Amino acid sequence: MTANGPENDRDRPATEGMGGSGFYDDHSQVQRGTVVGQAGRLRNAVRRLDLTTDELRVIDYGCGPGRNSMAAFHTVFAEVGNHRPDMPLVAVHNDQFGNDWNDLFANIRGPGGYLVDFPATRVEASVESFYDSVASGGAIDLGMSFMSVHWLNGAVHMPSPGTFFFCDLEEPARQELAARAAQDWTRFFAARAGELRSGGWLIVETLSSVPDADDPSGLLAAGRWNYRACYRVAETMADEGLIKRDLLDQYVFPVYFRNEQEARAPLEAGGDLADAFEVVEVANELYPTPHEETFEQDGDAAAYASAYVGYVRAYSESTLRAGLFEPSADSASEADVLTDTFYDRLEQLHRDEPGRHPSETQSMTLVLKRC
Numbered sequence: 001m002t003a004n005g006p007e008n009d010r011d012r013p014a015t016e017g018m019g020g021s022g023f024y025d026d027h028s029q030v031q032r033g034t035v036v037g038q039a040g041r042l043r044n045a046v047r048r049l050d051l052t053t054d055e056l057r058v059i060d061y062g063c064g065p066g067r068n069s070m071a072a073f074h075t076v077f078a079e080v081g082n083h084r085p086d087m088p089l090v091a092v093h094n095d096q097f098g099n100d101w102n103d104l105f106a107n108i109r110g111p112g113g114y115l116v117d118f119p120a121t122r123v124e125a126s127v128e129s130f131y132d133s134v135a136s137g138g139a140i141d142l143g144m145s146f147m148s149v150h151w152l153n154g155a156v157h158m159p160s161p162g163t164f165f166f167c168d169l170e171e172p173a174r175q176e177l178a179a180r181a182a183q184d185w186t187r188f189f190a191a192r193a194g195e196l197r198s199g200g201w202l203i204v205e206t207l208s209s210v211p212d213a214d215d216p217s218g219l220l221a222a223g224r225w226n227y228r229a230c231y232r233v234a235e236t237m238a239d240e241g242l243i244k245r246d247l248l249d250q251y252v253f254p255v256y257f258r259n260e261q262e263a264r265a266p267l268e269a270g271g272d273l274a275d276a277f278e279v280v281e282v283a284n285e286l287y288p289t290p291h292e293e294t295f296e297q298d299g300d301a302a303a304y305a306s307a308y309v310g311y312v313r314a315y316s317e318s319t320l321r322a323g324l325f326e327p328s329a330d331s332a333s334e335a336d337v338l339t340d341t342f343y344d345r346l347e348q349l350h351r352d353e354p355g356r357h358p359s360e361t362q363s364m365t366l367v368l369k370r371c
Contacts, residue, residue: 042072046079056087059092061144066107138195140195164234166253206258206363220360243324244327257362260284263366278371285365291307309346320339
């Protein structure tokens with residue numbers, strides 16, 4: 001669950017970590033809800049693991065500041081305790097160097113942290129992009145990743161007039177991005193194949209797409225209206241000369257929300273990793289969005305806009321800043337002003353048009369067993 005901008009196009013992933021001071025955790029109710037929704041799958045994976053080993057190593061790929069994954073670790077460790085209460089536990093938190101590790105370790109030890117109930121757990125940090133190996137070979141019993149693998153491995157620059165969202169790209173840019181996303185997807189699972197022990201389990205949740213003939217893109221892609229609203233604000237800023245038009249016309253927000261066929265491709269017959277994993281389950285789910293639900297109940301457009309934009313800013317600010325605002329500014333302070341201007345205008349848009357740009361959390365979960 002990370003988001004930040006790279007220093008170059010391909011050498012570093014587009015996600016380096018959230019801003020600090022708890023901002024991401026405080027505005028990630030959507031992400032937290034999807035993690036809680038995985039409890040049944042996590043318990044089932046533990047029940048089917050071999051618990052006769054010397055210790056149980058569980059890793060969260062793309063952990064972010066960590067509050068959202070506390071419930072997942074707690075669920076796993078509690079289920080282990082139901083079957084083998086003496087099992088030594090190891091929690092591995094993986095993210096990139098720019099992650100807010102201070103917030104993470106505070107969350108582990110704070111209210112709701114798993115160390116409250118499982119104080120003997122050994123805690124480890126793996127500081128590396130999950131598109132590469134982040135653990136020793138065969139060392140992991142259970143891997144999990146929530147709302148992370150839709151981030152692409154690097155910034156994206158290609159012709160993108162009229163949009164910066166993947167599903168609205170024109171050909172051939174759309175197919176080019178799809179091919180790049182497929183490479184990243186295979187790379188992620190190839191790295192996991194090296195880390196999971198035989199019989200180990202992997203649960204990956206990612207934002208996704210499903211067909212929608214009524215949408216111009218042909219897809220119900222998670223967050224489509226949100227990204228279109230964001231682009232609308234960015235375009236007005238380009239029209240006013242606040243951000244560089246040539247940057248905007250070449251900038252694509254570095255995410256790709258796969259459909260089920262794309263997700264299964266490298267894992268099933270004929271795929272590069274067909275011999276590495278057994279595909280236990282692939283499920284698409286549309287999660288409720290708390291911002292729209294609250295607005296429907298109270299009709300408070302200002303509160304809705306503030307909460308919604310807080311959520312959007314938490315995962316998008318550092319990426320947009322690196323890709324659009326800093327290159328358009330002459331100084332860090334000017335980039336600060338452009339960043340604040342963008343989110344202030346986005347909030348005003350949602351106050352003026354509340355509920356018309358819903359986030360639509362279309363999510364896909366893959367449950368895999370290492371062969």
